[in-house]
Amino acid sequence: MLSVFRHTLPRHRPGLAVGRWLAAALLSALVVGGLRAExxxxDDEVRLGMVNAQSGPAAGLGKGLHAGALAYFARVNSAGGVHGRRVSLLLRDDSYEPARTAEQTRQLITSGAVFALFGYVGTPTSRAAMPIALQAEVPYLFPFTGAEVLRKPVHPWVFNVRASYFDETEAMVERMTRDLGLSKVALLMQDDSFGETVKSGLAGALHRRELKIHGEARVQRNSLDVAAAVAELKRSQPEAIFFVGTYKQLAAAIRQARVSGLDARFFTVSFVGTDNFITEAGLAGDGVHISQVVPSPQDRTSALIRQYQADVAAADIGYASLEGYIDAAVFVAALREAGPQPTRASLVQALAFLQIDLAGFPVAFSPSNHQGSDAVFITRVAAGQAVPVDRLR
Incomplete structure (x- = not known):
């Protein structure tokens, strides 16, 4: 099992007043709750609820996240679990549709079947589920989204492991402008809260360099009808297209761009689903740059990756399953800290002060910062592989 080292990171120095308030609130909740099991x-199980895309154009993300988390929990369970309890996942499919996310979330919470919610996929789906979790005071943990709405303001019951979309867009724009000298950057975005969040991050990163979005077109969530959007962008003759959407949409957009004679580089954020995009796009995907929020799942110089590869089926190896694996490791570390009789309040208190190193991948929270990592890695698709790069060419 991964060694977990506690350490202090200056970026997450807790605010004293906020920390005292949170500790007092959680202590009160524990007293009111008494010793009743959550x-x-x-006696022998802690059950998490996972509602995400197991079907539809974002299914690869949900399936990958689930496979990675399941593999880590299996490792822990085979060693006796956490305080004698195995950790299990109750999976539901929302097809990346917010209305279904909300319905499934309400059912899980009202049924009393789950301790916490874990590993949701997407911004619009999280926007649908998070208010329900907050109202019920159920932890909403480690969704596959970098949206600001889950980060600011800080919600006591919401925690994110991954870097934000603002982190990803800043890192990508820095490399686009410095390494490649690009200035005409257009946006092809999913027409919903996910698209708007990344658009805000992209616009801010460009503005800091005295640039602006050169052109903009939109596609509907879960739609592969991209021809009109690509034609609209072609009129502005961009040097680069920053894409915000799913892997099937990006593959369709690239093919349409090539057919229409639009010669522009494509860039996108981690949510696209790197491994599924490569499969979907084939050779057309070569040259696309993708920002990542976890290290390469192929980097065997890392103890984290060696253990991950040993635990996860070869067919499931990829960025999404690695993120699920890391998320599960963070949850287990917090559950251990929550004590032998865990409550939702004690879990949240443990998370609020958790600072760990997962064999070279640090994760640290504080009462005033519920984002555990701000790490961003840039990759370039080449010959069917996502190759980590320090400099864009």
Whole structure:
């Protein structure tokens, strides 16, 4: 099992007043709750609820996240679990549709079957689920999204491991402008809160360099009808297209761009689903740059990756499953800290002060910062592989 080292990171120095308030609130919740077992906790099991895309154009993300988390929990369970309890996942499919996310979330919470919500996929889906979790005071943990709405303001019951979309767009724009000298950057975005969030990050990163979005077109969520959007962008003759959407949409957009004679580089953020995009796009995907929020799942110089590869089926190796694996490791570390009789309040308190190193991948929270990592890695698709790069060419 991965060694977990506690350490102090200056970026996450807790605010004293906020920390005292949170500790007092959680202590009060514990007293009111007494020793009654929480929903989703039995003598031999802690059950998490996972509602995400298991079907539809974002299914690769949900399936990958689930496979990685399941593999880490299997490792922990085979060693006796956490305080004698195995950790399990109750999976539901929302097809990346917010209305279904909300419905499934309400059902899980009202059924009393789950201790916490874990590993949701997407910004619009999280916007649908998060208010329900907050109202019920159920932890909403480690969604696959970098949206600001889950980060600011800080919500006591919401925690994110991954870097934000603002982190990703800043890193990508820095490399686009410094390494490649690009200035005409257009946006092809999913027409919803996910698209708007990344657009805001992109616009801010460009503005800091005295640039602006050169052109903009939109596609509907879960739609592969991209021809009109690509034609609209072609009129502005961009040097680069920053894409915000799913892997099937990006593959369709690239093919349409090539057919229409639009010669522009494509860039996108981690949510696209790197491994699924490569499969979907084939050779057309070569040259696309993708920002990542976890290290390369092929980097065997890392102890984290060696263990991950040993635990996860070869067919499931990829960025999404690695993120799920890391998320599960963070949850297990917090569950251990929450004590032998875990409550939702004690779990959240443990997370609020958790600072760990997962064999070279640090994750640290504080009461005033519920984003555990701000790491961003840039990759370039080449010959069917996502190759980590320090400099764009």
């Amino acid at each position: 929903d989703g906790v039995s």
